[in-house]
Amino acid sequence: MHESRMIFRGSSLILSMQTRGNLLCQWKSRSMVLAGLLRRTIVSYNPQGPKGDMLKHQSSLPKLPVPPLQQTLQKYLKAMRPLVNDSEYQKTLMVVEEFGKPNGVGEKLQRKLEERAKSHDNWLNDWWLHAAYLWYRESVLLNSNPSNMYTCPSVNQETYIHYSARIIIAMAKFFMLCRSERIDVEKSKDGSPLCMIQYKDMLSCCRIPGEKVDTQRRSPIDQSRHITIAHNGHFFSLDVLWKLPDGSYTFVPVHHIEKELHQIMNSSPSKPQHPVGVLTTEHRDTWYKARERLMKDAVNKNSIDVIERSQFVLCLDPSHPGVSVHSDERADALSIVSNRTLHGNGTNDSSCNRWFDHGIQALISPDGYVGGNYEHSAADGTAGIQLIFYVLNNVFRESDGLLAHESTVIVPSQQLNPAQKLQWNISSETAKDIEVAKINLDNAVSDCDHQVFVFEDFGKEFMKSHRLSPDSFIQVAIQLAYYKMYGRLTSTYESGFTRLFLYGRTDTIRASSIESLAFCRAMLDPLAPADEKLRKLKVAVESHRQYTMEAVIGKAFDRHLLGLKLTAMEAGMETPSLFLDPSFAKCYHHSMSTSQMPAEFLLLCAFGAVVPDGYGVCYNPQNNRILYTVSTFSNCVETDTAQFGVKLMESLQAMKDVITC
Numbered sequence: 001m002h003e004s005r006m007i008f009r010g011s012s013l014i015l016s017m018q019t020r021g022n023l024l025c026q027w028k029s030r031s032m033v034l035a036g037l038l039r040r041t042i043v044s045y046n047p048q049g050p051k052g053d054m055l056k057h058q059s060s061l062p063k064l065p066v067p068p069l070q071q072t073l074q075k076y077l078k079a080m081r082p083l084v085n086d087s088e089y090q091k092t093l094m095v096v097e098e099f100g101k102p103n104g105v106g107e108k109l110q111r112k113l114e115e116r117a118k119s120h121d122n123w124l125n126d127w128w129l130h131a132a133y134l135w136y137r138e139s140v141l142l143n144s145n146p147s148n149m150y151t152c153p154s155v156n157q158e159t160y161i162h163y164s165a166r167i168i169i170a171m172a173k174f175f176m177l178c179r180s181e182r183i184d185v186e187k188s189k190d191g192s193p194l195c196m197i198q199y200k201d202m203l204s205c206c207r208i209p210g211e212k213v214d215t216q217r218r219s220p221i222d223q224s225r226h227i228t229i230a231h232n233g234h235f236f237s238l239d240v241l242w243k244l245p246d247g248s249y250t251f252v253p254v255h256h257i258e259k260e261l262h263q264i265m266n267s268s269p270s271k272p273q274h275p276v277g278v279l280t281t282e283h284r285d286t287w288y289k290a291r292e293r294l295m296k297d298a299v300n301k302n303s304i305d306v307i308e309r310s311q312f313v314l315c316l317d318p319s320h321p322g323v324s325v326h327s328d329e330r331a332d333a334l335s336i337v338s339n340r341t342l343h344g345n346g347t348n349d350s351s352c353n354r355w356f357d358h359g360i361q362a363l364i365s366p367d368g369y370v371g372g373n374y375e376h377s378a379a380d381g382t383a384g385i386q387l388i389f390y391v392l393n394n395v396f397r398e399s400d401g402l403l404a405h406e407s408t409v410i411v412p413s414q415q416l417n418p419a420q421k422l423q424w425n426i427s428s429e430t431a432k433d434i435e436v437a438k439i440n441l442d443n444a445v446s447d448c449d450h451q452v453f454v455f456e457d458f459g460k461e462f463m464k465s466h467r468l469s470p471d472s473f474i475q476v477a478i479q480l481a482y483y484k485m486y487g488r489l490t491s492t493y494e495s496g497f498t499r500l501f502l503y504g505r506t507d508t509i510r511a512s513s514i515e516s517l518a519f520c521r522a523m524l525d526p527l528a529p530a531d532e533k534l535r536k537l538k539v540a541v542e543s544h545r546q547y548t549m550e551a552v553i554g555k556a557f558d559r560h561l562l563g564l565k566l567t568a569m570e571a572g573m574e575t576p577s578l579f580l581d582p583s584f585a586k587c588y589h590h591s592m593s594t595s596q597m598p599a600e601f602l603l604l605c606a607f608g609a610v611v612p613d614g615y616g617v618c619y620n621p622q623n624n625r626i627l628y629t630v631s632t633f634s635n636c637v638e639t640d641t642a643q644f645g646v647k648l649m650e651s652l653q654a655m656k657d658v659i660t661c
Contacts, residue, residue, distance in 0.1 A: 052182030
């Protein structure tokens with residue numbers, strides 16, 4: 001899924017962030033790989049009681065390895081080769097040989113990195129959190145936060161509040177499962193356990209802007225019994241957990257939440273003059289200064305504290321004009337909704353009805369669309385997708401009807417706290433901050449060209465029937481689409497998880513390769529025979545699949561090179577020539593940033609392009625169709641969202657023709 005991207009330029013580390021049918025029938029028929037997790041519920045939570053087995057394998061997980069230096073350098077050269085010309089490659093080859101020579105700078109950095117690995121549970125973990133996220137100063141909007149959206153046909157104007165309340169309780173249950181460590185341990189295909197630490201604080205985590213570096217705020221359960229609800233740019237606090245006399249917690253009844261949601265909507269019929277939430281879309285330095293000014297007032301300080309301590313933010317959005325899940329699944333209609341989940345569609349729509357720093361924002365509108373927007377530093381996509389599965393399974397599973405509330409404890413209604421509207425004292429200085437933020441936000445939204453595409457001709461069943469990895473097949477199609485548009489390949493990023501290791505997160509899967517370049521050339525060669533095209537297609541797909549497997553077991557090269565770079569920086573060394581090489585900058589200029597988010601219901605994920613002349617592509621390969629989103633910057637004359645979306649469709653079809661002819 002969408003995440004940060006590394007770009008090295010000169011002596012500094014430059015960081016660029018990137019990221020239907022009837023749901024009930026599809027969901028009921030889906031084979032859930034985590035069925036045990038999805039069927040579990042929790043009646044109450046006792047902070048002094050025994051915990052579950054979620055983290056039982058943590059102590060036995062292997063440490064993230066430091067790959068051999070020469071292995072990494074050879075992989076780097078191979079990945080760079082299709083991106084540079086012969087002259088550039090020969091110069092880079094000399095630079096790499098100098099870096100990797102015996103007793104050279106590369107070996108010195110390698111030894112230092114290996115020493116770090118001995119003294120850390122994960123040599124990359126702290127570096128990655130800061131380099132990929134907390135040091136990054138651009139706005140999290142479009143540059144970092146990914147989003148998703150899915151359709152819920154049962155949600156309409158009459159059931160909107162009802163299902164909103166059920167989603168709240170389902171997410172609160174997931175929060176409790178995480179905090180009590182009662183989520184089933186996920187495992188790889190061969191049965192190896194995965195690191196589960198991301199689930200521990202995935203909810204109730206908020207990013208806090210700092211003067212030079214941001215921090216994360218992770219609130220304990222006794223400070224995070226509530227959620228934040230946003231409606232029309234106003235913010236409310238609502239308790240979802242009730243503390244019992246024995247110190248355990250139970251859930252607030254659904255009917256109470258429904259009543260409070262009605263009250264919230266009735267008490268905030270129009271937007272505020274100064275929507276404070278828009279400040280979270282600003283440059284991190286700007287937001288830090290604005291937040292400091294806000295915090296000087298005790299009322300503002302309390303409101304910010306309440307939001308940052310909450311489990312999650314629920315954004316109650318209005319209907320989308322002219323769009324309804326109940327009428328069609330047109331790509332243009334889906335694009336409208338996907339844009340709203342990604343950035344809110346501007347200040348005149350829902351962008352001010354957000355708090356983009358919060359780890360998880362759930363979005364719901366009365367016309368059947370549900371979604372989310374996530375601050376990425378807390379967790380990766382593999383954890384976020386399980387939250388989606390859990391919520392949908394609990395909210396819409398037919399066996400329950402209304403979401404079950406298992407607790408036998410009856411909380412007297414008169415003891416339940418009503419929702420509290422958060423208050424703000426807006427100074428003239430803060431009012432100016434908000435107005436500037438609104439202008440910047442609308443400019444950013446205007447510059448985002450984001451569209452949804454639905455490829456109906458075939459899906460992953462066809463690919464599997466020919467023993468081809470669906471993910472690798474689509475990645476090769478992306479390469480072909482780009483080659484058709486530009487006559488060359490570009491650096492392509494795909495995130496691959498490394499959760500087989502303790503505190504593992506991700507590494508880079510390199511989709512642009514020597515093999516994919518050979519295939520693209522053959523496809524555009526009118527004299528190339530069909531059997532040659534087929535052979536090169538299979539080689540390209542298999543090459544990508546093999547690299548994916550290597551990335552998962554810690555044998556990719558990108559994070560290793562990052563570690564060597566940061567080792568040099570920490571040691572106060574001059575930047576090695578490897579990282580100053582123009583070809584290195586080209587290799588890390590990810591004009592194509594991609595991710596897969598598979599689900600059999602209509603799930604669309606999105607994130608922005610990570611460089612000014614780039615594409616952000618996220619795809620959902622379903623059995624008989626492929627859903628995908630494409631994002632570019634409108635002011636870049638070199639990119640074209642619509643054209644690339646069409647070229648990808650053409651490439652997929654052309655690859656099928658090669659296989660079936």
